[in-house]
Amino acid sequence: MELVKEAKAEIREMDLQQAHGKHQSEEVVIIDVRETHEFSGGHIPGAHHISRGMLEFKADSHPALKDKDREILVYCKTGGRAALAAQQLKKMGYTNVHSIQGGMDAWDDADHPVHKP
Template sequence: MEEIKSIDRDRLRGWVSDRSDFVLVDIRDSEDYKEMHIPGAKNIGLESKDFLGEISKLASDKKTTVVIYCYAGNSSPKVAEKLVKVGYEDVYDFSGGMDDWEDAGYPVEKNGQMIYR
């Protein structure tokens, strides 16, 4: 079975800036996502009744690189593990989460607009 990989904020920022070919999934609740999220992230909140179905719409090929993040890294490892168990081969956990991204002062999307700090 594949292992979950960890990605730090600097490497993730590079991927986001380069528009690398990967799916970035924000598992926080939809209200927090709308308020602010990492640019390019798609929201599938943990409360979703069909989480795996929603993921498969974003990444139908299980070889797709998927990065999962939450608030501060408490929930994302469990979700990443679940994806590996159902056959995803290239899963990363951004363990710092939105808190770490914000602390670094990296750009965020807020209400559909890019905010650079």
């Protein structure tokens, strides 16, 4: 948890209401860093899946992440993995990265849209 605390001190978190507004306007790239089985169970519509463990290997070649200045929202279940992922993306040169405060649990609790395949 100390690593998550350090990451949150270095990144920007976006509150749920603002993240929902950005999602509706399609202004951002949304990255789900949860594991495949979590993503398959339901995710924010339009989110791209790159599990936290594969982020450093896949980010640079992912078509949605070609523009390192584009706004990116990252989320996981509750926020820890997303904070670590946002911190890593920042280190990789992405300039406009936020994690979604509260993650998928908060998104779902607020009754925002969830894609369930």
